[in-house]
Amino acid sequence: MANAASPRTTDRKPGDGYVQSFARGLEVIRSFSHDAPHQTLTEVAARSGLSRAGARRILLTLQALGYVRLEGKLFSLSPRILDLGFAYLSSMPIWNLAEPVMETLVEQVRESCSAAVLDGTDIVYVLRVPTHKIMSISLGVGSRLPAYCTSMGRMLLSSLPTDELATVLAASNLAARTRHTVTDVKELTARIAQVRRQGWSLVNQELEEGVVSMAAPIVNRAGQMVAALNISGQANRTSARTMQETMLPHLLAATQSVSRMLGGQPV
C-alpha cells in the first residue's frame, strides 16, 4: 500500500530541474519494508533499480548520516529515518489540537478514532487513538488505504472540484474489496456528492467485511478541508444504523470543535 501511485506523482514528467540521484536515494529508503527489513547491497540495488555502485554510495551516505545501520552484510533502516516524517507531523499544529478531542471521543463511543489526509488516490493516517478492545483495527501513522472505499476517503474526496474528483477516480484502482464495495464511477460520484451535501460519510463493509466507519471533516479558517476524522467499528458488535444514531452526533461535535480551534466554520 505504501507504494500506491497517485495521479500527482504519475502525471508529472521530470523536468530539467530534476535531481535523479536524489530521487534514487529516496527509492533506496523505500526499498526497505515489512518483507525486506534487512537487505544486502545486491538486494537494495535490485529493489531500487540502481547499479550496485550507485546503491552502495547512497547506502554509505545514509549510514554516515545515521539513517541506515549495517550489521555484517545486512543494511537496515535506523529510527532516525522517522525524523523525515516527523518534520511533516510536527509542521502541522492541528494534530496537537485534535488529539485530546479524539481521546474524549473514544471515551464516549468506545470505538477507535483516526485522522487522515488525502494524498492522490489514497488516504494517509496521521493520528490514531485506539480503543482498548481486542478487535480494534491496527493502522498506524503513515498507513495508506484507498480513498474510494473508506469513510475518510469519501469525505476528503467530497472537497475536490468536480474535474479533480473525476481525475482521482479515473486514476484509482476500483477493486471490489468485498461484495459491498461500490466500484462504479457514476455511483461513487453520486455517493460522494451525497457526502458533500450531508457533511459526513458512512462506509458499510466496503473496505473489509465487518468493518463500518463514519467520517466527518476538519475545516480550517480558509474553508479548506484539511483532514477527516473517523470512528471505526465492527458490524457484528454495532450495526451501521446504531453507529449513525448513537455515535455520529459525538463525531460531528468533535470535528466541529477541532475546526473551530483552527478558526474554521464547521460544516
Place this chain on the structure above:
Amino acid sequence: MANAASPRTTDRKPGDGYVQSFARGLEVIRSFSHDAPHQTLTEVAARSGLSRAGARRILLTLQALGYVRLEGKLFSLSPRILDLGFAYLSSMPIWNLAEPVMETLVEQVRESCSAAVLDGTDIVYVLRVPTHKIMSISLGVGSRLPAYCTSMGRMLLSSLPTDELATVLAASNLAARTRHTVTDVKELTARIAQVRRQGWSLVNQELEEGVVSMAAPIVNRAGQMVAALNISGQANRTSARTMQETMLPHLLAATQSVSRMLGGQPV
C-alpha cells in the same frame, strides 16, 4: 529535538562514497518544522545551507515525487513524506506484536504506555498508547527525548558495552532539566549499572517536574535489547513508590510477554 546530534552522525567523516547532493536533499526535508511548516525557496535555502539554485532543484524533485506541495510561493511537506518513516516502522514486525500487549497494560494501570528505541544520545518514540486522561503526555511517534534523563533511555543505555556507554554519555548534553536531574557522569553510570542489574528503570521527575516514568526491556532471540516499554504518570496523582509497587509487575509481565513472542529470554 528532532535535530539533536548523535555520536553516530557527528563522529563520522564523509568518505569518497558520500553523495553530497543526496545528503543536502534530506536536509531540505528536515528544514520544515513546527516553526516553519510553509517556506519560500529563500527560506529553505537558508535553513538547509544550500544555494537558491540547489534548493530549487531539490524542491522541484520533491514536488515531482509528491513529497512537497507548492501553493503560491510557499512550499510545504505532503503526507507522502510519511512513507519514508513508514518504511522503518513497517519493517519492524515487533510493533504489531507489542501494540495489543501495550493496550492491555494501559487498561490495567490507567496510565499511558510508549515504546522507544535508542538513537545515539536520544530515544525515539516508535509506539504510543495514550490513556484517556486529560493530563496524558503528548509524545507522538518519531518524537525524541534525551536518553540520560528518561526511564526508557536509561533502560536502553544499560544494554551498551561500558566503553560505548561512556562515549554516549560524553556526547550527551547533560542539562539539569529539573532540580532532580542527575547530570554527573559517574552518578549516571552508577544508576545505569543498577538498572542493568535489576532489569527495569524508574526516573522520578528528572525530565520534567511531576512526571514519573518506569521502563522495562524488550529482548529478542539473539539477546539484544531492541526496545524499551514505559509507563508514564503524574507524581501528584501517583507517587513513584506507588507506581513501583502497583504498576511495575504489570509492566514486567508485558515486556516479558513481548520478548517471548520475539523468541527472547525475558530478563
